[in-house]
Amino acid sequence: MFTHQHSLRHLLRPVHYTDRDVFDKEIECLFRPAWQFVAAKSELPRDGDFLTLELFGVPLLIRNSNGQFLAYENICCHRHCLLTSADSGNQPTLRCQYHGWEYNDSGQTARIPEARCFRPWDRQNSQLNMFPVESCGDLLFVRLSHEGPTLREWLTPFFDETEQAFSTPTSKMTHVWDYDCECNWKVPVENTLESYHVTALHQNFFGDTLPAEESMNHDLQDGYTALTVTATSKMEFAQARLNRWLGGKPTLEYRHRHIHPNLVLVSTDTINYALMYVPTSPRTVKIRMRFFAVRGLKRGPIASAISWLAWKYAKAKTLEVHNEDRGVYAPQQRGLEASRHTGVIGSREGRIYAFQRYLLKHLGLPVPDDPADAGLHSDEATAADSVRDNPAENGGESSSAP
Ligand code: FES
Numbered sequence: 001m002f003t004h005q006h007s008l009r010h011l012l013r014p015v016h017y018t019d020r021d022v023f024d025k026e027i028e029c030l031f032r033p034a035w036q037f038v039a040a041k042s043e044l045p046r047d048g049d050f051l052t053l054e055l056f057g058v059p060l061l062i063r064n065s066n067g068q069f070l071a072y073e074n075i076c077c078h079r080h081c082l083l084t085s086a087d088s089g090n091q092p093t094l095r096c097q098y099h100g101w102e103y104n105d106s107g108q109t110a111r112i113p114e115a116r117c118f119r120p121w122d123r124q125n126s127q128l129n130m131f132p133v134e135s136c137g138d139l140l141f142v143r144l145s146h147e148g149p150t151l152r153e154w155l156t157p158f159f160d161e162t163e164q165a166f167s168t169p170t171s172k173m174t175h176v177w178d179y180d181c182e183c184n185w186k187v188p189v190e191n192t193l194e195s196y197h198v199t200a201l202h203q204n205f206f207g208d209t210l211p212a213e214e215s216m217n218h219d220l221q222d223g224y225t226a227l228t229v230t231a232t233s234k235m236e237f238a239q240a241r242l243n244r245w246l247g248g249k250p251t252l253e254y255r256h257r258h259i260h261p262n263l264v265l266v267s268t269d270t271i272n273y274a275l276m277y278v279p280t281s282p283r284t285v286k287i288r289m290r291f292f293a294v295r296g297l298k299r300g301p302i303a304s305a306i307s308w309l310a311w312k313y314a315k316a317k318t319l320e321v322h323n324e325d326r327g328v329y330a331p332q333q334r335g336l337e338a339s340r341h342t343g344v345i346g347s348r349e350g351r352i353y354a355f356q357r358y359l360l361k362h363l364g365l366p367v368p369d370d371p372a373d374a375g376l377h378s379d380e381a382t383a384a385d386s387v388r389d390n391p392a393e394n395g396g397e398s399s400s401a402p
């Protein structure tokens with residue numbers, strides 16, 4: 001069931017999706033203290049494997065050193081060059097591409113060509129900046145701030161569920177998809193938080209009927225919101241049977257978790273995926289996705305073939321739906337740039353309301369009373385009434401529509 005049974009105020013204003021000061025505050029207050037999903041451990045299987053990425057203006061290098069995963073700022077202590085410009089690769093030692101300075105696992109200088117030229121040695125300037133790294137199942141996380149909750153605390157109450165969904169051998173990372181979008185990071189996040197758009201945008205997959213409220217359970221908290229949908233369709237029951245046949249433990253659920261601010265975890269009986277929304281400017285975002293096929297424990301050519309076919313189908317459908325979503329990000333951003341509306345949120349979109357409350361609170365901006373406690377407030381009634389008064393703005397529905 002939905003948490004709210006009435007329309008809700010759109011707490012963010014269009015300026016929150018365009019403004020540089022808001023963006024800078026988000027990075028400082030929301031993103032730096034939060035764990036950031038950077039890769040799957042299985043992307044770095046061998047000693048010396050590394051990958052690079054940029055998080056909020058910080059170039060990072062993530063490296064497997066004898067099975068230990070370490071995160072460095074990808075900037076050399078000598079004269080500031082990126083240690084490597086490669087997206088990924090394997091290097092037996094951590095070595096700068098420019099003059100060949102080498103570093104040990106702790107980020108301290110290990111070998112410097114013609115070291116005598118640097119006497120007396122500046123010890124304070126011989127240490128790479130490093131960041132905390134933790135993992136949950138196959139998912140690898142980095143935190144830019146040195147202070148903060150453990151990963152288990154941050155993912156609570158979903159740590160165990162996530163570990164189970166994203167761990168070998170029952171699931172395996174099978175697809176990587178990183179892409180850039182011309183919109184504020186909150187545009188795709190809010191898109192993924194509501195099912196209201198599915199009949200308009202994903203008619204091919206969902207048909208003409210919105211998912212029934214009775215099958216959907218919303219859990220709205222300050223640190224996260226969660227949607228759990230119990231299986232109702234023949235297709236979902238078939239997926240669960242397949243999962244059981246493969247030796248898995250089907251949940252008969254679609255689980256969608258949004259850990260604030262920017263991590264989304266989705267698990268089903270045939271496909272699991274993790275999404276990270278990485279803001280790159282007030283009007284651009286990089287979306288990092290890692291897909292996991294649910295494989296179960298059964299092995300052999302028949303089990304492998306069936307599991308592969310199920311994965312191919314689930315992946316194709318998931319990518320199709322995500323590509324349809326991508327198509328509205330830029331148009332919504334364009335509207336936000338010029339809009340004079342306040343916007344409004346329906347009860348089916350209640351997770352967006354909870355997300356916006358979280359944003360205001362953690363950005364130090366005024367947060368209205370929770371309508372779940374106090375009923376519909378006058379200002380919310382004003383916004384809602386303006387929609388009800390004009391059926392054309394309400395999709396032509398009657399004024400008595402909830
Ligand atoms: S800048 Fe890295 S070794 Fe010179």
Ligand SMILES: [Fe+2]
Binds near residue numbers: 198201202325
């Ligand atoms: Fe969608």
